Amino acid sequence: MIRVVIPFHLRILANVTGEIQLEVESPVTLRSALDALEARYPMLRGTIRDHVTFKRRAFIRFYACEQDLSHESPDTLLPEAVAAGTEPLLVIGAIAGG
Protein backbone atom coordinates (compact mmCIF):
# COMPACT_ATOMS: atom_id res chain seq x y z
CA MET A 1 0.00 0.00 0.00
CA ILE A 2 1.35 3.41 -0.96
CA ARG A 3 0.18 6.89 0.02
CA VAL A 4 -0.40 9.66 -2.53
CA VAL A 5 -1.21 13.32 -1.95
CA ILE A 6 -2.76 15.22 -4.86
CA PRO A 7 -3.45 18.97 -5.22
CA PHE A 8 -6.60 20.65 -3.88
CA HIS A 9 -8.34 20.98 -7.26
CA LEU A 10 -7.70 17.35 -8.14
CA ARG A 11 -9.01 16.20 -4.75
CA ILE A 12 -12.25 18.05 -5.55
CA LEU A 13 -12.34 16.51 -9.02
CA ALA A 14 -11.76 13.00 -7.66
CA ASN A 15 -14.10 13.62 -4.74
CA VAL A 16 -11.55 12.64 -2.11
CA THR A 17 -10.28 14.27 1.04
CA GLY A 18 -6.81 13.93 2.44
CA GLU A 19 -4.34 11.28 1.40
CA ILE A 20 -5.13 8.51 -1.05
CA GLN A 21 -4.03 4.96 -0.30
CA LEU A 22 -3.41 2.63 -3.22
CA GLU A 23 -2.38 -0.98 -3.61
CA VAL A 24 0.54 -1.10 -6.02
CA GLU A 25 2.44 -4.27 -6.81
CA SER A 26 6.20 -4.27 -6.46
CA PRO A 27 8.32 -2.87 -8.04
CA VAL A 28 6.75 0.51 -7.30
CA THR A 29 7.60 3.15 -9.89
CA LEU A 30 6.16 6.54 -10.72
CA ARG A 31 4.43 4.92 -13.67
CA SER A 32 2.86 2.11 -11.67
CA ALA A 33 1.80 4.53 -8.94
CA LEU A 34 0.13 6.89 -11.42
CA ASP A 35 -1.44 3.95 -13.27
CA ALA A 36 -2.99 2.82 -10.00
CA LEU A 37 -4.11 6.34 -9.16
CA GLU A 38 -5.80 6.79 -12.54
CA ALA A 39 -7.35 3.32 -12.40
CA ARG A 40 -9.07 4.22 -9.14
CA TYR A 41 -9.90 7.77 -10.22
CA PRO A 42 -10.33 7.85 -14.02
CA MET A 43 -11.38 11.49 -13.91
CA LEU A 44 -7.73 12.30 -13.16
CA ARG A 45 -6.57 10.96 -16.49
CA GLY A 46 -5.18 13.80 -18.56
CA THR A 47 -4.85 16.14 -15.58
CA ILE A 48 -1.45 14.90 -14.33
CA ARG A 49 0.04 13.43 -17.49
CA ASP A 50 -0.95 13.46 -21.12
CA HIS A 51 -3.61 11.00 -22.24
CA VAL A 52 -1.58 9.71 -25.15
CA THR A 53 2.12 10.28 -24.42
CA PHE A 54 1.84 9.87 -20.62
CA LYS A 55 4.27 12.79 -20.28
CA ARG A 56 3.99 14.84 -17.08
CA ARG A 57 2.02 18.04 -17.58
CA ALA A 58 4.30 21.07 -17.54
CA PHE A 59 3.09 22.52 -14.23
CA ILE A 60 2.95 19.27 -12.29
CA ARG A 61 5.77 18.13 -10.02
CA PHE A 62 6.40 14.83 -8.21
CA TYR A 63 8.14 14.96 -4.83
CA ALA A 64 8.90 12.27 -2.28
CA CYS A 65 11.27 12.02 0.68
CA GLU A 66 12.44 15.58 0.03
CA GLN A 67 13.50 14.66 -3.49
CA ASP A 68 12.21 16.12 -6.75
CA LEU A 69 11.35 13.12 -8.92
CA SER A 70 9.72 15.18 -11.67
CA HIS A 71 12.50 14.71 -14.16
CA GLU A 72 13.19 11.06 -13.38
CA SER A 73 12.24 8.34 -15.81
CA PRO A 74 8.73 7.07 -15.04
CA ASP A 75 10.22 3.60 -14.60
CA THR A 76 12.66 4.64 -11.89
CA LEU A 77 11.92 2.89 -8.61
CA LEU A 78 10.27 5.16 -6.05
CA PRO A 79 12.08 5.49 -2.69
CA GLU A 80 11.64 2.50 -0.40
CA ALA A 81 9.81 4.64 2.14
CA VAL A 82 7.16 5.45 -0.51
CA ALA A 83 6.88 1.81 -1.60
CA ALA A 84 6.49 0.82 2.02
CA GLY A 85 3.86 3.47 2.71
CA THR A 86 5.81 5.29 5.39
CA GLU A 87 6.22 8.40 3.20
CA PRO A 88 3.72 9.77 0.66
CA LEU A 89 4.26 10.49 -3.01
CA LEU A 90 3.41 14.17 -3.44
CA VAL A 91 1.80 15.34 -6.68
CA ILE A 92 2.22 19.12 -6.66
CA GLY A 93 0.92 21.99 -8.76
CA ALA A 94 4.04 24.01 -9.62
CA ILE A 95 4.38 27.50 -8.22
CA ALA A 96 2.83 30.00 -10.62
CA GLY A 97 0.86 33.20 -10.48
CA GLY A 98 -2.90 33.60 -10.83
Added chain:
Amino acid sequence: MSSVRVLVGTKKGAFIITGDAARKKWRVSEPHFAGWEIYHLKGSPVDPDRIYASQSSGWFGQVISRSDDAGKTWTTPGSNPEELKTPDGMPKGESNKFVYNTEPPAGKPLTTHQWYDGTQHAWEFKRVWHLEPSLTDPDTVYAGVEDAALFRSTDGGKSWQELAGLRGHGTGPKWSPGAGGMGLHTIVFDPTNPQRIYVAISAAGSFRTDDGGATWKAINRGLKSPYLPEMTPEVGFCVHRIAIHPSRPGVLYMQLHQGGGVYRSDNAGDLWQEVNGNLPTDFGFPIDVHAHEPTTIYAVPMDPNLRVPPEGKLRVYRSKAGGNEWEPLTKGLPQENCYINVLRDAMAVDSLDDCGIYFGTTGGQVYCSPDGGNNWQPIVRDLPYVLSVEVQTLS
Protein backbone atom coordinates in the same frame (compact mmCIF):
# COMPACT_ATOMS: atom_id res chain seq x y z
CA MET B 1 -44.47 30.62 -14.63
CA SER B 2 -41.53 31.44 -16.85
CA SER B 3 -38.07 32.07 -15.52
CA VAL B 4 -34.52 32.37 -16.77
CA ARG B 5 -31.30 30.65 -15.86
CA VAL B 6 -28.10 32.52 -16.67
CA LEU B 7 -24.94 30.41 -16.98
CA VAL B 8 -21.81 32.44 -16.35
CA GLY B 9 -18.29 31.11 -16.96
CA THR B 10 -15.48 33.03 -15.28
CA LYS B 11 -11.75 32.77 -14.70
CA LYS B 12 -12.44 31.39 -11.22
CA GLY B 13 -15.44 29.14 -11.59
CA ALA B 14 -18.99 29.02 -12.95
CA PHE B 15 -22.04 30.72 -11.54
CA ILE B 16 -25.68 29.91 -12.17
CA ILE B 17 -28.03 32.86 -11.75
CA THR B 18 -31.77 32.32 -11.70
CA GLY B 19 -34.25 35.08 -12.36
CA ASP B 20 -38.00 35.56 -12.48
CA ALA B 21 -39.99 36.34 -15.63
CA ALA B 22 -39.80 40.06 -14.90
CA ARG B 23 -36.04 39.65 -14.60
CA LYS B 24 -36.02 41.72 -11.44
CA LYS B 25 -35.30 39.15 -8.74
CA TRP B 26 -32.05 37.23 -9.04
CA ARG B 27 -30.38 34.49 -7.09
CA VAL B 28 -26.69 33.85 -7.62
CA SER B 29 -25.31 30.38 -6.90
CA GLU B 30 -22.17 29.54 -5.03
CA PRO B 31 -19.26 29.04 -7.43
CA HIS B 32 -19.18 25.74 -9.31
CA PHE B 33 -15.69 24.39 -10.10
CA ALA B 34 -14.22 27.17 -7.95
CA GLY B 35 -10.74 28.09 -9.07
CA TRP B 36 -11.03 26.62 -12.57
CA GLU B 37 -11.28 28.71 -15.69
CA ILE B 38 -14.70 28.03 -17.16
CA TYR B 39 -14.45 29.03 -20.78
CA HIS B 40 -18.02 28.07 -21.50
CA LEU B 41 -21.04 26.23 -20.22
CA LYS B 42 -24.28 25.68 -22.08
CA GLY B 43 -27.51 23.75 -21.64
CA SER B 44 -29.10 21.34 -24.08
CA PRO B 45 -32.04 22.91 -25.95
CA VAL B 46 -33.75 19.51 -25.78
CA ASP B 47 -33.18 18.88 -22.08
CA PRO B 48 -32.49 22.19 -20.31
CA ASP B 49 -31.44 20.45 -17.09
CA ARG B 50 -28.52 18.92 -18.95
CA ILE B 51 -25.63 21.38 -18.92
CA TYR B 52 -22.16 20.86 -20.33
CA ALA B 53 -19.18 22.76 -18.88
CA SER B 54 -15.61 23.25 -20.02
CA GLN B 55 -13.18 23.44 -17.11
CA SER B 56 -9.64 24.47 -17.92
CA SER B 57 -6.49 24.96 -15.87
CA GLY B 58 -2.91 25.80 -16.67
CA TRP B 59 -1.86 23.11 -14.22
CA PHE B 60 -4.30 20.31 -14.85
CA GLY B 61 -5.45 20.87 -18.42
CA GLN B 62 -8.94 20.20 -19.67
CA VAL B 63 -11.90 18.66 -17.87
CA ILE B 64 -15.42 18.28 -19.26
CA SER B 65 -18.24 18.19 -16.74
CA ARG B 66 -21.91 17.51 -17.20
CA SER B 67 -24.92 18.12 -15.03
CA ASP B 68 -28.24 16.37 -15.52
CA ASP B 69 -30.03 18.31 -12.80
CA ALA B 70 -29.64 21.95 -13.84
CA GLY B 71 -26.28 22.38 -12.18
CA LYS B 72 -27.08 20.98 -8.73
CA THR B 73 -24.57 18.16 -9.21
CA TRP B 74 -21.83 17.56 -11.78
CA THR B 75 -19.98 14.54 -13.07
CA THR B 76 -17.10 14.03 -15.45
CA PRO B 77 -18.86 11.82 -17.99
CA GLY B 78 -17.61 8.28 -18.17
CA SER B 79 -15.42 8.57 -15.09
CA ASN B 80 -17.10 5.86 -13.06
CA PRO B 81 -14.43 3.14 -12.83
CA GLU B 82 -17.00 0.39 -13.25
CA GLU B 83 -18.58 2.06 -16.23
CA LEU B 84 -15.79 2.38 -18.71
CA LYS B 85 -13.00 -0.10 -18.60
CA THR B 86 -10.85 -1.32 -21.40
CA PRO B 87 -10.43 -5.10 -21.82
CA ASP B 88 -7.22 -4.95 -19.80
CA GLY B 89 -9.02 -3.32 -16.93
CA MET B 90 -7.71 0.22 -17.34
CA PRO B 91 -10.26 3.01 -17.26
CA LYS B 92 -10.89 4.97 -20.38
CA GLY B 93 -11.56 8.31 -18.67
CA GLU B 94 -12.07 9.85 -22.05
CA SER B 95 -14.30 12.84 -21.36
CA ASN B 96 -11.29 15.16 -21.46
CA LYS B 97 -9.44 13.29 -24.19
CA PHE B 98 -9.28 15.37 -27.35
CA VAL B 99 -6.95 13.68 -29.80
CA TYR B 100 -6.54 15.12 -33.28
CA ASN B 101 -7.39 12.79 -36.09
CA THR B 102 -4.33 12.36 -38.27
CA GLU B 103 -5.99 9.93 -40.63
CA PRO B 104 -6.19 11.28 -44.15
CA PRO B 105 -9.50 13.18 -43.86
CA ALA B 106 -9.05 15.12 -47.04
CA GLY B 107 -6.35 13.34 -48.90
CA LYS B 108 -3.44 13.64 -46.50
CA PRO B 109 -2.75 13.69 -42.78
CA LEU B 110 -2.74 17.19 -41.36
CA THR B 111 -0.38 17.68 -38.47
CA THR B 112 0.89 21.26 -38.69
CA HIS B 113 -0.34 24.83 -39.06
CA GLN B 114 1.44 28.13 -39.47
CA TRP B 115 3.27 29.49 -36.41
CA TYR B 116 3.97 33.12 -35.51
CA ASP B 117 7.33 33.06 -37.30
CA GLY B 118 5.85 31.63 -40.49
CA THR B 119 7.14 28.11 -39.95
CA GLN B 120 4.87 25.09 -39.63
CA HIS B 121 4.00 24.07 -36.08
CA ALA B 122 2.47 20.89 -34.69
CA TRP B 123 -1.20 21.00 -33.77
CA GLU B 124 -1.41 20.82 -29.96
CA PHE B 125 -4.60 20.53 -27.93
CA LYS B 126 -4.83 23.22 -25.24
CA ARG B 127 -8.43 23.69 -24.18
CA VAL B 128 -12.10 23.70 -25.13
CA TRP B 129 -13.26 27.23 -25.85
CA HIS B 130 -16.90 26.53 -26.68
CA LEU B 131 -19.46 23.76 -26.21
CA GLU B 132 -22.53 23.68 -28.43
CA PRO B 133 -25.15 21.07 -27.54
CA SER B 134 -27.18 19.62 -30.41
CA LEU B 135 -30.58 21.15 -31.16
CA THR B 136 -32.18 17.71 -31.26
CA ASP B 137 -30.21 15.17 -29.19
CA PRO B 138 -29.17 15.76 -25.58
CA ASP B 139 -26.31 13.24 -25.88
CA THR B 140 -24.74 15.03 -28.83
CA VAL B 141 -22.53 18.05 -28.19
CA TYR B 142 -19.86 19.80 -30.25
CA ALA B 143 -16.64 21.27 -28.87
CA GLY B 144 -14.57 24.03 -30.41
CA VAL B 145 -11.00 23.68 -29.24
CA GLU B 146 -7.58 25.36 -29.29
CA ASP B 147 -5.52 24.59 -31.42
CA ALA B 148 -8.45 25.04 -33.74
CA ALA B 149 -10.53 21.96 -34.46
CA LEU B 150 -14.10 20.77 -34.09
CA PHE B 151 -14.91 17.70 -32.00
CA ARG B 152 -18.22 15.92 -31.44
CA SER B 153 -19.48 13.63 -28.71
CA THR B 154 -22.55 11.48 -29.24
CA ASP B 155 -22.48 9.82 -25.82
CA GLY B 156 -23.11 12.74 -23.51
CA GLY B 157 -19.51 13.90 -23.38
CA LYS B 158 -17.86 10.58 -22.51
CA SER B 159 -15.78 10.43 -25.65
CA TRP B 160 -14.92 12.84 -28.45
CA GLN B 161 -14.15 12.43 -32.13
CA GLU B 162 -12.73 15.12 -34.35
CA LEU B 163 -14.58 16.23 -37.48
CA ALA B 164 -11.26 16.25 -39.29
CA GLY B 165 -12.61 17.44 -42.61
CA LEU B 166 -12.48 20.99 -41.24
CA ARG B 167 -8.73 21.04 -40.62
CA GLY B 168 -8.18 18.90 -43.67
CA HIS B 169 -10.22 20.84 -46.20
CA GLY B 170 -7.13 22.54 -47.65
CA THR B 171 -6.35 25.82 -45.92
CA GLY B 172 -5.38 24.29 -42.55
CA PRO B 173 -1.62 24.72 -43.02
CA LYS B 174 -2.24 28.48 -43.48
CA TRP B 175 -4.13 28.96 -40.23
CA SER B 176 -2.13 30.79 -37.57
CA PRO B 177 -2.87 31.81 -33.99
CA GLY B 178 -3.72 35.34 -32.94
CA ALA B 179 -2.32 36.74 -29.72
CA GLY B 180 -5.04 34.93 -27.77
CA GLY B 181 -4.36 31.55 -29.33
CA MET B 182 -5.86 29.67 -32.26
CA GLY B 183 -9.25 28.75 -30.95
CA LEU B 184 -12.42 27.54 -32.61
CA HIS B 185 -14.85 29.69 -30.64
CA THR B 186 -18.09 29.85 -32.59
CA ILE B 187 -20.36 26.95 -33.57
CA VAL B 188 -23.72 27.85 -35.11
CA PHE B 189 -26.30 25.30 -36.26
CA ASP B 190 -28.83 25.96 -38.98
CA PRO B 191 -32.07 24.88 -37.26
CA THR B 192 -33.74 24.23 -40.61
CA ASN B 193 -30.93 22.12 -42.05
CA PRO B 194 -29.15 19.65 -39.76
CA GLN B 195 -26.41 19.19 -42.35
CA ARG B 196 -25.35 22.85 -42.18
CA ILE B 197 -22.99 24.15 -39.48
CA TYR B 198 -21.01 27.39 -39.32
CA VAL B 199 -17.81 27.72 -37.28
CA ALA B 200 -15.35 30.56 -36.74
CA ILE B 201 -11.68 30.42 -35.79
CA SER B 202 -9.19 33.01 -34.56
CA ALA B 203 -7.23 33.75 -36.68
CA ALA B 204 -8.35 31.72 -39.65
CA GLY B 205 -11.88 32.88 -40.42
CA SER B 206 -15.31 31.36 -40.86
CA PHE B 207 -16.22 28.04 -42.41
CA ARG B 208 -19.38 26.18 -43.39
CA THR B 209 -20.29 22.56 -43.88
CA ASP B 210 -23.37 21.48 -45.82
CA ASP B 211 -22.93 17.76 -45.21
CA GLY B 212 -22.96 17.44 -41.45
CA GLY B 213 -19.27 18.13 -40.97
CA ALA B 214 -17.65 15.83 -43.52
CA THR B 215 -16.49 18.60 -45.86
CA TRP B 216 -16.05 22.33 -45.29
CA LYS B 217 -15.50 25.52 -47.24
CA ALA B 218 -14.04 28.85 -46.15
CA ILE B 219 -16.68 31.60 -46.21
CA ASN B 220 -14.72 34.83 -45.90
CA ARG B 221 -15.39 36.60 -49.20
CA GLY B 222 -16.05 40.29 -48.77
CA LEU B 223 -14.25 40.60 -45.43
CA LYS B 224 -11.56 43.27 -45.09
CA SER B 225 -8.26 42.61 -43.39
CA PRO B 226 -5.76 45.49 -43.40
CA TYR B 227 -3.51 43.44 -41.14
CA LEU B 228 -3.03 40.72 -43.78
CA PRO B 229 -0.64 41.06 -46.70
CA GLU B 230 -3.14 40.02 -49.37
CA MET B 231 -6.25 42.12 -49.98
CA THR B 232 -8.64 39.19 -50.26
CA PRO B 233 -7.09 36.02 -48.86
CA GLU B 234 -9.17 32.90 -48.45
CA VAL B 235 -8.30 32.59 -44.75
CA GLY B 236 -6.43 34.51 -42.05
CA PHE B 237 -9.33 36.59 -40.70
CA CYS B 238 -9.68 37.12 -36.98
CA VAL B 239 -13.41 36.56 -36.75
CA HIS B 240 -14.62 37.32 -33.24
CA ARG B 241 -18.20 36.05 -33.38
CA ILE B 242 -21.00 34.98 -35.70
CA ALA B 243 -24.70 35.00 -34.81
CA ILE B 244 -27.92 34.13 -36.63
CA HIS B 245 -31.63 34.32 -35.95
CA PRO B 246 -33.23 30.87 -36.12
CA SER B 247 -36.00 32.08 -38.42
CA ARG B 248 -33.49 33.33 -41.01
CA PRO B 249 -30.57 30.93 -40.79
CA GLY B 250 -29.08 32.12 -44.06
CA VAL B 251 -28.52 35.62 -42.66
CA LEU B 252 -25.30 35.80 -40.66
CA TYR B 253 -23.98 38.63 -38.53
CA MET B 254 -20.30 38.87 -37.70
CA GLN B 255 -18.07 40.92 -35.45
CA LEU B 256 -14.63 40.97 -37.05
CA HIS B 257 -11.33 42.25 -35.71
CA GLN B 258 -10.38 45.92 -36.12
CA GLY B 259 -10.12 47.10 -39.66
CA GLY B 260 -13.22 45.09 -40.38
CA GLY B 261 -15.99 45.60 -37.85
CA VAL B 262 -19.55 44.35 -38.12
CA TYR B 263 -20.54 42.43 -41.23
CA ARG B 264 -23.68 40.77 -42.55
CA SER B 265 -24.12 38.00 -45.06
CA ASP B 266 -27.50 37.39 -46.66
CA ASN B 267 -26.43 34.20 -48.40
CA ALA B 268 -25.13 31.84 -45.73
CA GLY B 269 -21.67 33.36 -45.70
CA ASP B 270 -20.97 33.23 -49.42
CA LEU B 271 -20.47 37.01 -49.45
CA TRP B 272 -20.17 39.52 -46.60
CA GLN B 273 -20.91 43.24 -46.53
CA GLU B 274 -19.74 45.72 -43.94
CA VAL B 275 -22.55 47.23 -41.86
CA ASN B 276 -20.58 49.37 -39.38
CA GLY B 277 -22.57 52.49 -40.27
CA ASN B 278 -22.36 54.97 -37.39
CA LEU B 279 -20.74 52.66 -34.83
CA PRO B 280 -18.09 54.59 -32.85
CA THR B 281 -15.41 51.97 -33.57
CA ASP B 282 -15.00 48.90 -35.74
CA PHE B 283 -13.77 46.72 -32.88
CA GLY B 284 -15.62 44.52 -30.44
CA PHE B 285 -16.08 40.89 -29.57
CA PRO B 286 -19.70 39.69 -29.20
CA ILE B 287 -22.64 40.11 -31.52
CA ASP B 288 -26.15 38.79 -30.97
CA VAL B 289 -29.66 38.89 -32.41
CA HIS B 290 -32.97 39.77 -30.72
CA ALA B 291 -35.04 36.63 -30.08
CA HIS B 292 -38.17 37.91 -31.85
CA GLU B 293 -36.86 40.50 -34.30
CA PRO B 294 -34.50 38.86 -36.82
CA THR B 295 -33.04 42.17 -38.01
CA THR B 296 -32.41 43.63 -34.56
CA ILE B 297 -28.79 43.07 -33.58
CA TYR B 298 -26.50 44.09 -30.74
CA ALA B 299 -22.78 44.87 -30.59
CA VAL B 300 -20.52 46.32 -27.91
CA PRO B 301 -17.91 48.53 -29.61
CA MET B 302 -14.53 48.84 -27.94
CA ASP B 303 -11.54 51.08 -28.50
CA PRO B 304 -9.52 48.97 -30.95
CA ASN B 305 -6.19 49.81 -29.38
CA LEU B 306 -7.10 49.71 -25.70
CA ARG B 307 -9.95 47.18 -25.88
CA VAL B 308 -12.02 49.14 -23.39
CA PRO B 309 -15.19 51.18 -23.96
CA PRO B 310 -14.52 54.39 -25.90
CA GLU B 311 -14.40 57.43 -23.57
CA GLY B 312 -14.89 55.14 -20.59
CA LYS B 313 -18.62 54.86 -21.44
CA LEU B 314 -20.12 51.37 -21.62
CA ARG B 315 -22.55 51.44 -24.53
CA VAL B 316 -24.33 48.57 -26.22
CA TYR B 317 -25.30 49.47 -29.78
CA ARG B 318 -28.53 48.24 -31.35
CA SER B 319 -29.44 48.19 -34.99
CA LYS B 320 -33.02 47.39 -35.93
CA ALA B 321 -32.13 47.25 -39.62
CA GLY B 322 -29.57 44.46 -39.57
CA GLY B 323 -26.72 46.94 -39.35
CA ASN B 324 -25.67 50.31 -40.79
CA GLU B 325 -27.98 52.36 -38.56
CA TRP B 326 -27.08 52.01 -34.89
CA GLU B 327 -28.33 53.57 -31.66
CA PRO B 328 -26.38 53.61 -28.40
CA LEU B 329 -28.09 52.01 -25.40
CA THR B 330 -26.85 53.54 -22.17
CA LYS B 331 -29.66 53.57 -19.60
CA GLY B 332 -28.37 51.80 -16.51
CA LEU B 333 -24.86 51.28 -17.90
CA PRO B 334 -21.86 53.19 -16.49
CA GLN B 335 -21.16 56.32 -18.54
CA GLU B 336 -17.91 57.30 -16.92
CA ASN B 337 -14.73 55.60 -15.69
CA CYS B 338 -15.61 52.23 -17.23
CA TYR B 339 -12.62 50.32 -18.59
CA ILE B 340 -13.78 46.72 -18.83
CA ASN B 341 -14.15 44.48 -21.86
CA VAL B 342 -16.92 42.16 -23.05
CA LEU B 343 -15.60 38.93 -24.53
CA ARG B 344 -16.90 37.07 -27.56
CA ASP B 345 -18.86 34.39 -25.70
CA ALA B 346 -20.17 36.75 -23.03
CA MET B 347 -23.46 37.90 -24.60
CA ALA B 348 -26.78 36.07 -24.83
CA VAL B 349 -30.50 36.66 -25.31
CA ASP B 350 -33.51 35.01 -23.70
CA SER B 351 -36.75 34.28 -25.55
CA LEU B 352 -39.23 35.86 -23.17
CA ASP B 353 -41.48 38.63 -24.39
CA ASP B 354 -39.84 41.28 -24.10
CA CYS B 355 -36.58 39.76 -25.12
CA GLY B 356 -33.87 39.95 -22.46
CA ILE B 357 -30.30 40.83 -23.44
CA TYR B 358 -27.38 39.78 -21.21
CA PHE B 359 -23.67 40.38 -21.18
CA GLY B 360 -20.80 39.84 -18.76
CA THR B 361 -17.66 41.92 -18.37
CA THR B 362 -14.04 41.36 -17.52
CA GLY B 363 -14.76 43.42 -14.40
CA GLY B 364 -17.11 40.73 -13.12
CA GLN B 365 -20.45 42.42 -13.77
CA VAL B 366 -23.31 40.67 -15.53
CA TYR B 367 -25.85 43.10 -16.99
CA CYS B 368 -29.40 42.34 -18.11
CA SER B 369 -31.85 44.38 -20.10
CA PRO B 370 -35.36 42.92 -19.74
CA ASP B 371 -36.71 45.10 -22.56
CA GLY B 372 -34.56 44.50 -25.59
CA GLY B 373 -31.82 46.89 -24.55
CA ASN B 374 -33.73 50.00 -23.50
CA ASN B 375 -32.92 49.66 -19.79
CA TRP B 376 -30.06 47.81 -18.12
CA GLN B 377 -29.35 46.60 -14.63
CA PRO B 378 -26.41 44.73 -13.14
CA ILE B 379 -27.69 41.37 -11.89
CA VAL B 380 -24.39 40.70 -10.16
CA ARG B 381 -21.42 43.03 -9.80
CA ASP B 382 -18.37 41.35 -8.37
CA LEU B 383 -17.81 37.99 -10.02
CA PRO B 384 -14.38 37.06 -11.37
CA TYR B 385 -13.45 38.05 -14.95
CA VAL B 386 -16.36 36.84 -17.08
CA LEU B 387 -15.48 34.57 -20.00
CA SER B 388 -18.94 33.47 -21.14
CA VAL B 389 -22.64 34.09 -20.61
CA GLU B 390 -25.49 31.88 -21.78
CA VAL B 391 -29.16 32.10 -20.84
CA GLN B 392 -31.87 29.48 -20.74
CA THR B 393 -35.53 30.43 -20.92
CA LEU B 394 -37.55 28.06 -18.75
CA SER B 395 -41.31 27.62 -18.87
